[in-house]
Amino acid sequence: MIGFRLALLLLLVPLAIALNVFGLIVSKTLNRPNTQSEQHGYRGTGMVLLxxxxxxxxALAANAIPAxxxxxxxxxxxxxxxxxNVKVLGNVNVGEFTRLMVSMTKWVAADQGCAACHNTANFADDSLYTKVVARRMLQMVQHVNSDWTKHVGETGVTCYTCHRGQLVPPNVWFSDPGPTQAGGSAQMPAGKxxxxxxAGGSALPLDPFTPYLEQNGEIRVASKTALQTGNPQSIKQAQWTYSLxxxxxxxxxxxxxxxxxxxxxxxxxxxxxxxxxxWHGIRMVRDLNSNYLNPLSDKLPANRLGPAAGDAPKVFCATCHNGVSKPLFGVSMVKEFPELREKTQLQSDGR
Structure with missing residues (x-):
């Protein structure tokens, strides 16, 4: 009897320890989060941001603005x-031009310095692809600040809005065909x-960006008309919309x-x-992907392209927003750089 009790005790003690450890893990994992709420709709509508x-x-730390x-x-x-060979900012005075170049180095190439875009033995040289791309990106910033105020308002954008000190912005996307699909009746062409x-870890379509943020697909779940009139919307379209x-x-x-x-x-x-x-932001993103980013695919090296041939990195909401409702919490950096609000025509071949 004593031997049985000892054996039972030796069995139950590790089990009790394991259960306590498991309970501690669960309590830490499932703890009620410390949240705050912000009402942004009429009372009673439940329009509250948690x-x-x-x-x-x-997020506040990640969106700190450099001096x-x-x-x-x-x-x-x-x-x-x-x-x-100054093709974009030739009308800016030398002092302000230098100030902007120093700022761009901090915004885009904090680790690499001027050499990220320039042959420092000959700054006029265009042999580095990064310099060619930077020219077009300057024009893109001017275009956003001049022509898309219905989305960016007076806050505007600078290189730092997207790049955050890195040569390639942390949030870009490439077309994603997903894993190889089976054939015949087992095929899942929706990419889900x-x-x-x-799509938040769900099994919704992998790439909602190509049809909606590169192409002009209609983003819709509910049809505008009854089925009898020829409803063009489909369950597949709804799934892509939810993913987006x-x-x-x-x-x-x-x-x-x-x-x-x-x-x-x-x-x-x-x-x-x-x-x-x-609504304006979606159309702005389509414009930037179609007219500024995709056309640069032939200027980029293979290691800057996506898995599909010639697929340039493209922008979506997270490229500027980085997880917050207003990029950089609504602080305007462009107001100190008026040259980033004025549209410039490139000289020579446009590149």
Missing amino acids: QERKAKTA SVPYAGDEGAKAGTVYE NHPSMV MMSFSKSLGVNCNFCHNTRSFYSWSDSPPQRITA
Whole structure:
């Protein structure tokens, strides 16, 4: 009997320890998060943004703005008359031109320095692809700040909005065909049923960006007309739309009701103003991908392209927003750089 009790004790003690450890892990994992709420709709509509305090603190740190180089004034010779081969900012005075170059180095190539885009033995040389790309990106920034104010407002964007000190922005996307699909009746051409981080870890379509943020696909779940009139919407389209919307939510760190009144997702009149801002943002992203980023594919080396041939890196909401509803929490950096608001025509061949 004593031997049986000892054996039972030896069995139960490790089990009790294991259960305690398991309970501790579960309690830490499933602890109620420390959240704060912010109402942004009418009372009673449930339009409330929930944010975890720890996540917001981390977001504030990640969106800290680097110190600006003091303004150099608008006096002095123009950069185009002093330096060779200045194709975009030739009308900017030398002091401000130098200030912007120093700032761009901090914004885009904090580790590499000037050599990231320039042959430092001959700054006029165009042999580095990064210099060719940087010219076009300067024009893209000017285009956004001049022509897309319905989305960026007076806040505008700078190189830092997307790059955050890195040569390649942390958040870009490539076309994703997904894993090889089976043939015949087992084929899943919608690209779903594989966990997708884009869609919040769900099994929704892997690549909602190509049809909606590169092409002009109609983003819709509910049809405008009854089925008898020839409803063009499909379950497949709804799945792609949900995948895209989940990526929007993650990109901005918000709930669905940030742009929609969940009483009626379809209704524009019941939606908050952010939905109109987002509508313009979607079209802005399509414009940038089609007219600025995709055309650079022949200038980029193979290691900067996606798995598909000639697939250039492209932008989506997270490229600028980086997980917050307003990039850099709405702080404007461009107001200190007026040359980034004025559209410039490239000289020579446009590259």
